[in-house]
Amino acid sequence: MSNLNNDDGTLSLFVTGTDTEIGKTFVSSALLRGFVREGLQAAAMKPIAAGAFEVNGVLHNEDADQLDAASSVLLPPAMRTPYLLKEPAAPHIAAALENVSFDLERIVACHRQALKLAEVVVVEGVGGFRVPLTATQDTADLAVALELPVVLVVGMRLGCISHALLTAEAIAARGLTLAGWVANRIDPEMTFPDENIASIRAHLAHAYDAPLLGVVPYTSPLSPELAAQQLDIRRLLQTLRHLRAA
Numbered sequence: 001m002s003n004l005n006n007d008d009g010t011l012s013l014f015v016t017g018t019d020t021e022i023g024k025t026f027v028s029s030a031l032l033r034g035f036v037r038e039g040l041q042a043a044a045m046k047p048i049a050a051g052a053f054e055v056n057g058v059l060h061n062e063d064a065d066q067l068d069a070a071s072s073v074l075l076p077p078a079m080r081t082p083y084l085l086k087e088p089a090a091p092h093i094a095a096a097l098e099n100v101s102f103d104l105e106r107i108v109a110c111h112r113q114a115l116k117l118a119e120v121v122v123v124e125g126v127g128g129f130r131v132p133l134t135a136t137q138d139t140a141d142l143a144v145a146l147e148l149p150v151v152l153v154v155g156m157r158l159g160c161i162s163h164a165l166l167t168a169e170a171i172a173a174r175g176l177t178l179a180g181w182v183a184n185r186i187d188p189e190m191t192f193p194d195e196n197i198a199s200i201r202a203h204l205a206h207a208y209d210a211p212l213l214g215v216v217p218y219t220s221p222l223s224p225e226l227a228a229q230q231l232d233i234r235r236l237l238q239t240l241r242h243l244r245a246a
Contacts, residue, residue, distance in 0.1 A: 012148055014123045015153060017167075027184055027216065030070075030228040042118060044064075045067075045110070046061065049081050050126065052085065082107050083102060090131065092131075108145050125142065140170060143176055151236070154181055156186060213235065
């Protein structure tokens with residue numbers, strides 16, 4: 001499968017996670033800040049977001065707002081988030097409540113337009129890699145439709161090794177490239193975090209040649225700027241450019 005399927009040289013990637021609430025938006029924001037630090041015009045997409053609130057008559061989503069804050073190019077809201085749902089629930093449940101049907105081609109079209117406005121576009125998925133969207137499609141199908149390399153965010157907590165390996169297996173099974181992964185220390189009380197990271201690192205490097213892009217320490221409050229400093233942005237850019245040229 002081709003990756004980064006665009007003609008103008010813009011880079012793009014799909015950020016997914018081992019589960020929900022493991023820091024996808026936080027790491028996506030850190031990636032964006034890292035790209036901006038490298039001098040790139042960086043934009044974000046959150047194609048599907050569930051959980052909206054109204055400010056001055058305009059619907060907002062906390063994750064989408066965080067991504068915008070980390071971007072140097074702000075996409076029109078309808079392009080950044082084609083599907084913004086009010087109910088903070090699984091996407092297919094929220095969509096059913098609001099009588100919304102997801103159209104992956106609409107998201108692909110928005111992504112195509114976003115590629116014309118920035119040098120790098122970070123597309124953040126919703127929930128884990130296989131969150132249902134319709135009766136027959138899930139977020140893995142969205143990543144396939146976009147034809148993008150994937151960065152996997154692993155929330156470091158009990159059970160993370162199995163979650164990471166299963167997600168990586170699902171990514172590879174769809175013909176997608178795992179461009180790298182990020183260990184996000186979401187549980188400061190986790191025992192043997194370094195050993196868990198080493199185990200995941202060895203497995204993903206051996207099976208998929210997927211590098212560890214960085215270990216993000218637990219901080220409170222969260223700081224995407226500090227997290228960006230822990231990520232090997234230049235290595236990721238090198239990988240993305242290599243995939244684009246392949």
